[in-house]
Amino acid sequence: MEKLLLIFENISSLNRALIIVSGITLFWVIEGIVPFKFLNYKKWRHSIPNFLLTLTTIIVNFFFAFLLVFAADWTNENNFGVIHLVNSSTLISIILGLLVLDLIGAYLPHLVQHKVKFLWYIHIVHHTDHKVDTTTANRHHPFESVVRFVFTFIGIFISGAPIGLVLMYQSLSVIASQFNHANIQISNKVDKLLSYVIVSPNMHKVHHHFELPYTDSNYGNIFSIWDRIFGTYMELSKDKITYGVDTDLDEIQNSKFTSLIKRPFKKWYNHFN
Numbered sequence: 218m219e220k221l222l223l224i225f226e227n228i229s230s231l232n233r234a235l236i237i238v239s240g241i242t243l244f245w246v247i248e249g250i251v252p253f254k255f256l257n258y259k260k261w262r263h264s265i266p267n268f269l270l271t272l273t274t275i276i277v278n279f280f281f282a283f284l285l286v287f288a289a290d291w292t293n294e295n296n297f298g299v300i301h302l303v304n305s306s307t308l309i310s311i312i313l314g315l316l317v318l319d320l321i322g323a324y325l326p327h328l329v330q331h332k333v334k335f336l337w338y339i340h341i342v343h344h345t346d347h348k349v350d351t352t353t354a355n356r357h358h359p360f361e362s363v364v365r366f367v368f369t370f371i372g373i374f375i376s377g378a379p380i381g382l383v384l385m386y387q388s389l390s391v392i393a394s395q396f397n398h399a400n401i402q403i404s405n406k407v408d409k410l411l412s413y414v415i416v417s418p419n420m421h422k423v424h425h426h427f428e429l430p431y432t433d434s435n436y437g438n439i440f441s442i443w444d445r446i447f448g449t450y451m452e453l454s455k456d457k458i459t460y461g462v463d464t465d466l467d468e469i470q471n472s473k474f475t476s477l478i479k480r481p482f483k484k485w486y487n488h489f490n
Contacts, residue, residue, distance in 0.1 A: 219307050221385070222311070222379065222381035222382060225381045225384040225388065226379070226380055226381030226384065228384055228388075230279075233384070233387075233388065236388050236391060236392065237271070237355075237391055237395075240392045241351055241352065241354075244351035244396060244399035244401065245260075245350075245351055245352075247399065247401045248350055248399055248400045248401055251401055251402045252400050252401065252402060253400045253401055253402045253418060253419075253422065254400060254455065254458075256348045256400060258348045260350070262472075263348050263352070263472065264350075265474070266356070266473065266474040266477055267352035267353060267355065267356040268352065269474045270342070270355065270357055270358065270474070270477065271352075271355035271356070273357075273358075273362065274355055274357055274362045276359075277359050277362040278362065284366075284370055285369070285370065285373065285380065285383055286380055288370055288373040289373055289378060289382075289383050290380070291374075292373060292374055292376075292378070293377070293379050297377055298373075298374060298375060298376050298377015298378070299313055299314075299317055299375060299376050300313055300314055300376060300377040300378060301377045302377075310382075311385070313376070314376045314382045314386070315382070315386055315389070315439070315440075316440060317376035317378075318369065318372045318376055318378060318382075318383070318386040319386070319390070319438060319439045319443070320372070320440075321368055321369070321371055321372030321375055321376070322365065322369035322372040322386070322390070323365075323437070323438035323439065324436050324437050324438065324443040324444075325368055326364055326365050326367075326368040327340075327436040327437075327438070328436050328447075328449070330361070330364065331432070332433075335485070336364060338480070338484035338485055338488070339358050339360045339361045339364065339481045340357075340361055341462060341464075341480065341481075341484070342356065342357065342358040342361070342477045342480055342481070343357055344425065344432065344461070344462045344465075345462055345471040345480075346460065346461070346471070347461045347468045347472075348400075348460065349398055349400065349425050349460045350398065350399060351395045351396075351398055352398075353398045353425075354394035354395045354398040354399075358477065358478065358481060360481060369383075369387075389439055390438055390439055393415065393416065393438055393439040394438055396418065397415075397416045397420070397421035398418075398421060399418055401418055403417065403418060403419065408420070413441065414441060414442075415439060415440060415441055416435070416437045416438060416439065416440070416441050417441070420435050420437075420441060420452075421435055421437075422455070422458050423435050424436070425458070425461075426453060426457075426460070427459045427460060427463050427466075428463045430451065431451055431453055433449070434449050434450065434451035435450060436449055465480075
């Protein structure tokens, strides 16, 4: 396991980019074979704004990456964080680190962005996709990328994760998100079993239903236990799921990159005027 951490500690930016591309490519292909829903759309055209928003996420993470290194180095130099308190085997440390990073870096900011109106106006960009597929995974406004980065930064201090584990978490997080957003059909029995441990496609699709209370449920990204522990887990049959947000149903505007970038500013302006 220590060798695995070492691999991620020394992973290049190119290889990290290859992980993103490989995940999208794999699930893109599977979507065409066993789709969860028949989405009557031009897939490439739909993917353009999502890919452009993915690029903004990469840029934001690139500029703040040095802070992740600083946080990881500081916690390990000062034996600070959950991992150092437990002081167990490498395997246990990895599991604990991934759990804490997933809770603080993914579940918590997702929950907060749904509960705080100011932040919801940023996160709504993600929810206004009317054709949810694997490209939706990274459909985030650049401001949301900053919000998620701040929580991940805090998660590193709380977990005490070394940089190798941080980069492992980020890689797993990307693949998990591409997987649970992917428009792929898995048997209900298998999906249900998966959902007891990880966020499965069927489970996350409920979160993308266009109206409450389902929109405010199933916030997890890698591990599903947080939704079950904190009572935010919900189920809804596939035939009843409609993608989007009931307050923003203009599919044409929701498919334009410039419109999505401006969306939070317009929401804030309308809110305060």
